[in-house]
Amino acid sequence: MKITSREELTRVREKFQKALALQKKKILVCAGSGCVASGSLNVYNQFKEALEARGLKVAVALEEEPHDQSVGLKKSGCHGYCEIGPLVRIEPFGWLYIRVKPEDCEEIIEKTILGDEPVERLLYKENGKTYAQQDDIPFYQQQTKVVLKNCGRINAESVEEYLAAGGYKALEKALFDMTPEEIISEIDNSVLRGRGGGGFPAGKKWSQVAAHKEAPVKYIVCNGDEGDPGAFMDCSVMEGDPHRMIEGMIIAGIACGAEEGYIYVRAEYPLAVERLQMAIKSDEEYGILGDNIFGSGKNFHLHISRGAGAFVCGEGSALTASIESKRGMPRTKPPRTVDQGLFAAPTVLNNVETYANVSNIIENGSEWYRTIGTENNFGTKTFALTGNIKRTGLIEVPMGTTLRHIIFDIGGGMKNGNFKSVQIGGPSGGCLTEEHLDLPLDFDSLKAVGAIIGSGGLVVMGDDTCMVEIARFFMHFSKKESCGKCTTCREGIPDMLSILERITKGEGEMEDLDKLRKIAKTVQVCSLCGLGKTATNPVMSTLQNFEDEYIAHVRDKRCPAGVCKSLTHIEIQPENCIGCGKCEKGCPGEAIFATENLTPRGLKIREIDQAKCLHCGACIPVCPKKAIQEV
Amino acid sequence: MKTDKKMLDRILNEYACDKLKMIAIMQDIQKELRYLPEDALIYVAEKIGVSKSEIFGVATFYGNFSLEPKGKYVIKCCDGTACHVRKSEGVQKALNSETGTTPDSKNSADGLFTVERVYCLGACGLAPVCTVNDEVYAAMTPEKVHELIVSLKEAENA
Numbered sequence: 001m002k003i004t005s006r007e008e009l010t011r012v013r014e015k016f017q018k019a020l021a022l023q024k025k026k027i028l029v030c031a032g033s034g035c036v037a038s039g040s041l042n043v044y045n046q047f048k049e050a051l052e053a054r055g056l057k058v059a060v061a062l063e064e065e066p067h068d069q070s071v072g073l074k075k076s077g078c079h080g081y082c083e084i085g086p087l088v089r090i091e092p093f094g095w096l097y098i099r100v101k102p103e104d105c106e107e108i109i110e111k112t113i114l115g116d117e118p119v120e121r122l123l124y125k126e127n128g129k130t131y132a133q134q135d136d137i138p139f140y141q142q143q144t145k146v147v148l149k150n151c152g153r154i155n156a157e158s159v160e161e162y163l164a165a166g167g168y169k170a171l172e173k174a175l176f177d178m179t180p181e182e183i184i185s186e187i188d189n190s191v192l193r194g195r196g197g198g199g200f201p202a203g204k205k206w207s208q209v210a211a212h213k214e215a216p217v218k219y220i221v222c223n224g225d226e227g228d229p230g231a232f233m234d235c236s237v238m239e240g241d242p243h244r245m246i247e248g249m250i251i252a253g254i255a256c257g258a259e260e261g262y263i264y265v266r267a268e269y270p271l272a273v274e275r276l277q278m279a280i281k282s283d284e285e286y287g288i289l290g291d292n293i294f295g296s297g298k299n300f301h302l303h304i305s306r307g308a309g310a311f312v313c314g315e316g317s318a319l320t321a322s323i324e325s326k327r328g329m330p331r332t333k334p335p336r337t338v339d340q341g342l343f344a345a346p347t348v349l350n351n352v353e354t355y356a357n358v359s360n361i362i363e364n365g366s367e368w369y370r371t372i373g374t375e376n377n378f379g380t381k382t383f384a385l386t387g388n389i390k391r392t393g394l395i396e397v398p399m400g401t402t403l404r405h406i407i408f409d410i411g412g413g414m415k416n417g418n419f420k421s422v423q424i425g426g427p428s429g430g431c432l433t434e435e436h437l438d439l440p441l442d443f444d445s446l447k448a449v450g451a452i453i454g455s456g457g458l459v460v461m462g463d464d465t466c467m468v469e470i471a472r473f474f475m476h477f478s479k480k481e482s483c484g485k486c487t488t489c490r491e492g493i494p495d496m497l498s499i500l501e502r503i504t505k506g507e508g509e510m511e512d513l514d515k516l517r518k519i520a521k522t523v524q525v526c527s528l529c530g531l532g533k534t535a536t537n538p539v540m541s542t543l544q545n546f547e548d549e550y551i552a553h554v555r556d557k558r559c560p561a562g563v564c565k566s567l568t569h570i571e572i573q574p575e576n577c578i579g580c581g582k583c584e585k586g587c588p589g590e591a592i593f594a595t596e597n598l599t600p601r602g603l604k605i606r607e608i609d610q611a612k613c614l615h616c617g618a619c620i621p622v623c624p625k626k627a628i629q630e631v
Numbered sequence: 632m633k634t635d636k637k638m639l640d641r642i643l644n645e646y647a648c649d650k651l652k653m654i655a656i657m658q659d660i661q662k663e664l665r666y667l668p669e670d671a672l673i674y675v676a677e678k679i680g681v682s683k684s685e686i687f688g689v690a691t692f693y694g695n696f697s698l699e700p701k702g703k704y705v706i707k708c709c710d711g712t713a714c715h716v717r718k719s720e721g722v723q724k725a726l727n728s729e730t731g732t733t734p735d736s737k738n739s740a741d742g743l744f745t746v747e748r749v750y751c752l753g754a755c756g757l758a759p760v761c762t763v764n765d766e767v768y769a770a771m772t773p774e775k776v777h778e779l780i781v782s783l784k785e786a787e788n789a
Binding site for chain 1: 650651652653654655657658688689692693694695696710711712713714715716717749750751752753754755756757758760765766767768769
């Protein structure tokens with residue numbers, strides 16, 4: 001059913017709002033990638049079966065005609081706290097159940113849906129306190145949800161629920177109450193900066209594309225090629241609230257006079273592709289996408305282009321080349337994408353999160369947007385908080401929040417060991433240390449210390465992580481992903497990798513450190529695209545912040561974190577050995593032998609013959625006294 | 632030509648032999664066959680009007696395309712930063728040894744498994760993860776790898 005006028009849109013929205021209000025109880029089962037992996041779809045199916053078996057009316061979709069009281073059952077987007085999934089939220093109470101299994105469904109229906117009582121054992125607990133309300137849980141309590149406000153709260157597969165939640169109101173305003181110039185000046189005034197890495201103001205890009213008045217075709221392209229390892233924010237938006245991003249793209253199209261849009265999605269995100277396909281199909285049915293949107297005379301068509309596994313396609317000109325089915329190799333600029341982008345036409349290229357911000361700015365105004373965040377860095381930023389930390393997941397905080405607040409308050413601090421470093425911005429970013437923890441996280445402050453927000457991956461590392469090995473890891477990644485166009489990137493990165501491999505094997509020399517710095521500088525200066533220019537950042541930042549670890553590897557032939565196998569050995573501490581001999585029996589290399597030294601109880605203390613040791617570590621867990629360690 | 636021409640024609644027709652859809656065409660062929668046979672690429676190149684070097688250039692550029700047959704179970708072991716920090720190396724090693732593959736020789740001799748190392752599958756909250764034909768397995772350990780491979784082999788023999 002196509003919506004053909006503004007009045008009809010209002011009527012349709014009111015109808016769905018009514019239908020939603022009539023669902024007195026709602027069960028929101030998280031169907032983000034994380035919870036699906038933990039089995040949430042089985043939970044969803046079990047709920048459906050169990051509710052129907054009891055003769056309860058289950059409303060999976062919002063029906064066009066409001067019906068009487070029934071239980072709403074929905075697949076929601078990512079709640080962010082993937083580690084404790086599958087997550088189930090119950091409304092109107094706002095309760096969150098964690099690690100829900102299919103066999104828990106019956107009890108939830110009995111107690112909560114019919115009896116209005118929480119199931120105590122499924123609630124989140126921390127430090128002896130039980131949290132019923134999702135919003136009270138420390139992980140959620142300290143976040144500000146703007147982009148992610150619908151994620152986990154509405155059915156991710158339903159445009160009807162998006163409409164009922166106030167979705168496409170911004171599009172309505174942009175179509176009927178604003179001129180394209182007014183839209184652009186609102187975005188410009190909000191200083192919305194590209195969330196994909198560079199932080200370039202979106203309003204500027206839009207006005208440059210809009211200025212090409214003579215161009216017969218223009219494109220709106222969304223970069224959903226979230227390739228940074230350790231980042232999954234855009235994935236969650238595409239899966240959890242696809243219409244919010246689509247709304248931003250349509251508004252960009254109206255503002256710039258573009259009628260065609262492409263979403264470029266990473267191959268590794270099959271679920272995001274599926275949800276986007278569903279979203280586009282239903283939007284076309286309602287006349288939200290297509291010709292003459294809501295009878296306004298404006299048109300916008302949206303297509304999906306699936307990536308094929310190349311990190312460099314996150315770069316603008318490589319991405320557009322890939323949509324054109326060419327090798328994704330960056331080209332020299334100018335001409336810039338805004339002048340000659342996709343199919344050589346003027347193109348707006350922003351990432352998922354940037355478009356997902358647009359509807360909020362248009363609906364609430366740029367002045368409202370400017371109340372969040374810090375000067376010149378307004379709004380919020382989503383981060384993927386992962387690594388050696390107690391609470392991992394997807395978070396959203398105002399720009400300018402400190403790393404300390406994110407890691408120790410929202411993330412709950414280290415999972416084990418002490419804090420050593422946080423890697424931010426993926427392969428183009430850097431490793432920050434303790435002294436940077438109070439830095440406000442925004443585009444400008446990070447640039448000043450040689451890191452970038454990038455797309456927003458935060459990987460927390462403790463003292464069991466070797467920084468030289470991390471640098472080696474990123475060089476390995478960049479070597480694999482270099483497109484090979486520029487000699488410096490193609491040859492320089494493998495050179496750096498081989499030096500780093502030498503160092504981690506204990507074969508490094510002191511002059512290697514200078515060599516690394518020199519090659520890094522050349523790669524940085526002489527490579528064409530963002531990948532090459534920033535690929536050496538992980539090495540440069542670890543060399544700067546953790547030079548002592550490099551020196552320990554090179555000069556002392558020692559890996560302080562005990563990670564680099566060639567530089568560590570396994571030892572039995574004689575004072576803790578009780579002479580039980582379990583390690584000796586389990587040693588596949590027959591490297592453990594009984595010495596003449598005796599324990600206080602007269603048993604023979606064991607020792608490892610380092611020449612025979614295979615380094616398999618089989619002896620470590622079998623020791624009842626934890627006397628065997630890697631040093 | 633060895634490859635099923637009917638299937639190729641069906642896919643080509645879906646995209647109206649449009650050379651701008653070459654990547655999508657190859658993705659659909661790979662979905663059917665789990666790899667891109669040489670004769671299929673040459674056929675597609677002719678049909679959509681690009682040179683052989685162009686289609687091979689694109690096919691070899693992107694990491695997801697394979698010119699060699701893949702195993703029935705394609706296992707991707709994530710070595711993204713979050714998984715790496717949570718010790719994905721051990722998971723990768725276990726996958727290799729359990730399936731009889733190596734980082735360089737990714738296919739098992741029985742044609743059952745292909746083990747690949749990938750960077751970030753977007754499930755960092757559950758690190759370290761691996762996927763079997765796109766189904767995610769969370770918080771992997773070498774012990775869990777053993778159980779997984781044994782169960783896949785058992786399902787195959789049953």
